[in-house]
Amino acid sequence: MSFKTTEEHEVLRLRIREFAENEIKPIAFMLDQNSEYPAEIIKKLADMNLMGIPYPKEYGGAGLDILSYAIAVEELSRVDGGCGVILSAHVSLGSYPIFAYGTEEQKKKYLIPLAKGEKLGAFGLTEPNAGSDAGGTETTAVLEGDHYILNGEKIFITNADKADTYIVFAVTTPDIGVRGISAFIVEKGWEGFDFGDHYDKLGIRSSPTAQLLFNDVKVPKENLLGKEGEGFKIAMGTLDGGRIGIASQALGIAQGAYENALAYSKEREQFGKPICQQQIISFKLADMATKLRAARFLVYSSAELKENHEPYGMESAMAKQYTSDVCLEIVNDALQIFGGTGYLKGMEIERAYRDAKICTIYEGTNEIQRVVIASHIIGKPPKETGAIKSSKGPIVGIRKRIIFKDGTSEEKVNNLVDALKKDSYDFTVGIELDTPINKAERVVSAGKGIGKKENMELIKELAIQSGSAIGCSRPVAETLKYLTLDRYVGMSGQKFNGNLYISCGISGAGQHLKGIKDATTIVAINNNPKAPIFKNSDYGIVGDIEEVLPLLSKALDNGEPKKEAPPMKKMKRIIPKKVAPSWKNFVCGGCGYEYDAGIGDIDNDIKPGTLFEKLPEEWICPECGEEKDMFIEV
Ligand code: CAA
DSSP, X not given: OOOOOOHHHHHHHHHHHHHIIIIIHHHHHHHHHHTOOOHHHHHHHHHTTOTTTTSOGGGTSOOOOHHHHHHHHHHHHHHOHHHHHHHHIIIIIIIHHHHHHOOHHHIIIIIHHHHHTSSOEEEEOOBTTBSSSGGGOOOEEEEETTEEEEEEEEEEEETGGGOSEEEEEEEXXXXXXXXXXXXXXXXXXXXXXXXXXXXXXXXXXXXXXEEEEEEEEEEEGGGEESSTTOHHHHHHHHHHHHHHHHHHHHHHHHHHHHHHHHHHHHHOEETTXXXXXXXXXXXXXXXXXXXXXXXXXXXXXXXXXXXTTOOOHXXXXXXXXXXXHXXXXXXXXXXXXXXXXXXXXXXXXXXXXXXXXXXGTSSSOHHHHHHHHXXXXXXXXXXXXXXXXXXXXXXXXXXXXXXXXXXXXXHHHHHHHHHHHHTTOOTTEEOOTTSOGGGOSEEEEEOGGGOSGGGHHHHHHHHHHHTOEEEXXXXXXXXXXXXOGGGBBSTTSBOOOSSEEEEESOOOOHHHHTTTTTOSEEEEEESOTTOGGGGGOSEEEESOHHHHHHHHHHHHOOSSOOEEOOSOOOOOOOOOOOOOOSOOOEEETTTOOEEOTTTOBGGGTBOTTOOGGGSOTTOBOTTTOOBGGGEEEO
């Protein structure tokens, strides 16, 4: 065992390194500063035949091995971690599931353009309630005729709206846990498929990240990947390989930081000699080089195992966990060697320090990598709650969802005003428009749907007539700059804890909803009936902002200036009754065995998800042999 890469690997490395040094390095600072997607760079990578490195030539790929792919991600990340993950997410997550689980038709239609780099791929697994616990997926896909109807939300999706083809995971059979999840190929541009705004991230800022929003998206039946119920295994199998990509990314970031620190330590003199000749610095460099070598062996050997079709899930988790952990240590030491100079914005080491952190978080946190590794070593721990996962429900809790969409705008406005008055809102009183959001009893809030800046006058008038302060979504403050940053409501902004929140032209991204989850009443006004905000509201009007807002202001105008509102009294939320569970358990009258539809009766070929009523007549209690009619409902 020589533990060496081949000459071909090193030729490839040099080719990519040269490209990264000449084409990416000069613009990396700007890409980071502007959170800019490097469209030209990705096009050139496609021209270099690198977007489908490990896929066979017949499917548009370069026909190289997994190690070549790892080297490509490493070399891009050595210069810019964002470029590295664009390639990694495209190859390992957006393309691999089609290559490994797709039909021949799916490969021809989707894999070929992905591997040629004509299209970009992405992977939609993570959700607000399904991060590390990926099996908690809540996005649904319901089969109606020739299509699945997809509804839900994916968060933190790499390649976001720059991608064209998405692998999306959704529940096709509810209440049976991970076996009810299926995978789909979804195309950008399909009606009802939308994106949230790009996240403003600490690092890897050249890589676009955003939410995927699905509202009644029609996915053709033939875009089901694998079989129904195989989605979770497809996701897990894909992530096993994806982790080699992230390990390579961490390796590249660490390598770049190490090289920069080494070069600097030879130039920088203190106490009459280069700092690399101070023992404390030379020992740091020695440790960095050792960690890099150990990490590289882990990454390359897991790539080799995958290439040789040997088990590699544990090894790729080890590579991802170890390399990203030591990457953090290496960038930290590298910045320390640079001292104050390294702390300045624009220094490569400062960017590497920020880029590194995500590698311990995404494609499975390093805590989850340890779960995976441990389960390979000692087996999976027994599940506490059987196959059924509990759902925490919507971010804003259960809401009334009374949406006025029929009739004239006047009728819809009157219906809303009547409902709010019935809920005891007094519109003869009001608060100052600039009351801090977290102290305001009411807020009228503007989203991007408000359109031109002059329309903020409509918001102001509605705030005056409804006795509210003014707020907005993050893009309205940050991008459009219609209001100051202290007015934006959301997870990273101000939290609204008052009674009435009137959102105007806000789509309802998860990050915004987290800022209003404690509102007593949420009202949505939006012209898109499929905007997620409606599913998270008590009342809503589907209609044009420019038409509805003036009418609503007029309807709330009592002809006098508003009196000063008394100190806020938090109103109690009226929560609609919970929907009954979709199935019941049955207990055997003979021995007390409980038939749970979520688990089924595997030993007797009864699949999880089979309702008791659907059990074959000849089915008998697996414990005592009693017949079906001896069971009683519990
Ligand atoms: N390959 C194939 N099947 C697998 C598998 C694998 N690697 N791992 C698990 N499975 C199967 C199991 O065998 C089991 O099947 P059976 O029911 O037939 O036995 C089924 O899947 C369920 O397995 P578990 O009971 O182990 O599942 P779990 O619910 O306990 O979860 C977990 C396991 C490892 C914690 C998993 O949820 C996980 O990996 N979480 C992390 C999610 C993650 O990595 N997200 C990353 C998102 S993508 C991203 O971040 C990309 C980016 O931005 C760049």
